[in-house]
Amino acid sequence: MSTLTKSNHIGRKISRIRELKDMKQEALAQALGLSQQSISNIENSETIDDERLIDIAKVLGVSVEALKNFSEDSVINYFNNFYDESAKGQILNNSCSNLTFNPLDKLIEAYEENKKLYERLVQAEKDKVEFLEKILKDK
Incomplete structure (x- = not known):
């Protein structure tokens, strides 16, 4: 699929990052002071205003750029690199140390x-x- 035909659906990106962080819609809603239905509507939206996007990024612990530029391919590459490095016997940083x-x-x-x-x-x-x-x- 070329980059011209890929959808830049920000709601789906938020949904995937939330899922990767093992966070339920209810938890995100509570952190933002919204209802679960509002989060569902946000995740079904192709666009979101910048102020809301900043709040969501803070709660998810990522930058706004990370939300906007998220792709499944980059996540797969990250985990492949993570696995490759650990297979070489290198000590990886504990995620809690960051x-x-x-x-x-x-x-x-x-x-x-x-x-x-x-x-x-x-x-x-x-x-x-x-x-x-x-x-x-x-x-």
Whole structure:
């Protein structure tokens, strides 16, 4: 297939990178503050606005250029090279050694976010009870 006939379907590229990172649509949706259906719609879109693309790239841990230029061939070549190098007996870098963030910081961020969401949920329930009590008093 020539490069002229290849589709530059950004949604499919996002889907493949998400799958390669073993991430479900729900996890991506939660990280972006969207619904799973929104992620499904994004992955079915041929184009995505740049602001959304930047957010998605951050969550997936790749650059915007990596999203735009992703191809199955490059992934296959990467893994073939990875296998070839390990077959020669060379020591490969552990993927965890290239982390650009502290996992404990991410865990704390997730905990704080969950705490905020829980507080919002509790407040919403309090508001609902207050509203229902008001309706009962009015009757």
